Amino acid sequence: MKERRQNKILEIISERVVETQEELAGLLQAAGFYVTQATVSRDIRELRLMKVPTDDGRQKYGLMQGGAGKPEGRSSRILRDAIISIDSALNLLVIKTNAGMAMAVAATIDAMHLPEMVGSLAGDDTVFCAVRTIEGTEQIKEQLEECLR
Secondary structure: OHHHHHHHHHHHHHHOOOOOHHHHHHHHHHOOOOOOHHHHHHHHHHOOEEEEEOOOOOEEEEEOOOOOOOOOHHHHHHHHHHEEEEEEEOOEEEEEEOOOOHHHHHHHHHHOOOOOEEEEEEOOOEEEEEEOOHHHHHHHHHHHHHHHO
């Protein structure tokens, strides 16, 4: 249950601006996760979320990283545990995941803020990533494969 809840948190913060723990708790409850503020606080700490600036000057929850393109802690573990294979087709990456894990993988990749990445689209067990260039596709593929080691 904890892993599903934390994956949902990653999904939520990748899709919308979430400014407070109370707002996050409300969104989790709307998604069927009955949580207390203390649980949300622990999840934020375990997921290494931090407040990051938005384009309009507000702050939202985002993933804490050691630097762009280098997921750490839980994010790195999500990639290692969920990704089955990574393949490329011109400027697209096709990432196969364990069933039900594609959204968490896409959220983790989006949180890496890779400059060549245009965006990602997740199904149940597949993530498509659009990349600006063919060269960028290979670079991102190598970065993700490095995370799997």
